[in-house]
Amino acid sequence: MKVAVVVGSIRKESYNRKLAEYLKMRYADQITFEIADIRPLPFYDEDIELDPPRAVKEFKEQIAAADAVLWITPEYNYSIPGVLKNALDWLSRVDKVMNGKPSWIMGASMGQLGTVRAQEHLRDILFSVGITSPLLPNNEVYIGAVHEKMDESGKLIHEPTIGFIDLVVNNFMTWMQTRK
Ligand code: FNR
Numbered sequence: 001m002k003v004a005v006v007v008g009s010i011r012k013e014s015y016n017r018k019l020a021e022y023l024k025m026r027y028a029d030q031i032t033f034e035i036a037d038i039r040p041l042p043f044y045d046e047d048i049e050l051d052p053p054r055a056v057k058e059f060k061e062q063i064a065a066a067d068a069v070l071w072i073t074p075e076y077n078y079s080i081p082g083v084l085k086n087a088l089d090w091l092s093r094v095d096k097v098m099n100g101k102p103s104w105i106m107g108a109s110m111g112q113l114g115t116v117r118a119q120e121h122l123r124d125i126l127f128s129v130g131i132t133s134p135l136l137p138n139n140e141v142y143i144g145a146v147h148e149k150m151d152e153s154g155k156l157i158h159e160p161t162i163g164f165i166d167l168v169v170n171n172f173m174t175w176m177q178t179r180k
Contacts, residue, residue: 007073
């Protein structure tokens with residue numbers, strides 16, 4: 001099972017990116033998580049969408065080659081960061097690589113609500129981005145106060161959160177199998 005992970009933060013010390021790295025390590029025996037990096041993407045521009053820069057082509061190829069996409073996003077001003085919306089806009093056009101592609105969502109923030117509002121927006125956007133692109137129902141992962149739940153290396157150390165994510169990963173695997 002290959003899952004492309006799109007992280008909605010581009011900063012070096014991003015908690016959401018650390019969460020992606022943690023998942024890669026913890027579930028390596030079940031899932032190959034590959035980060036599809038949004039940092040090299042230019043601003044979406046309809047004038048160049050038919051022959052976009054190489055970074056866009058590679059990003060789309062990576063998404064197309066994955067069995068599913070995991071979106072891991074922070075919340076910026078009650079929504080998703082602009083850099084993530086930009087990536088979604090690229091994916092929504094021309095070859096429409098999200099069509100039929102299953103996806104699921106997680107998010108971490110330092111606030112208490114753990115990206116609830118950003119994820120609501122993201123679900124709305126995903127509804128438009130891919131036709132028949134199913135989203136893992138339920139299993140909402142909102143990690144609030146994330147700075148208190150990771151150690152300095154970015155490893156999750158909060159047992160209830162670790163247990164919950166184990167359950168969600170398991171539910172995701174079952175969901176993917178029942179879709180075959
Ligand atoms: C934030 N942050 C934030 N947090 C939140 O819970 N709700 C919000 O609306 C916002 N808004 C917001 C706007 C901007 C511009 C910044 C820079 C930050 C705080 C945010 O959750 C925190 O910085 C996270 O650590 C960002 O995620 P990464 O970069 O660590 O993955």
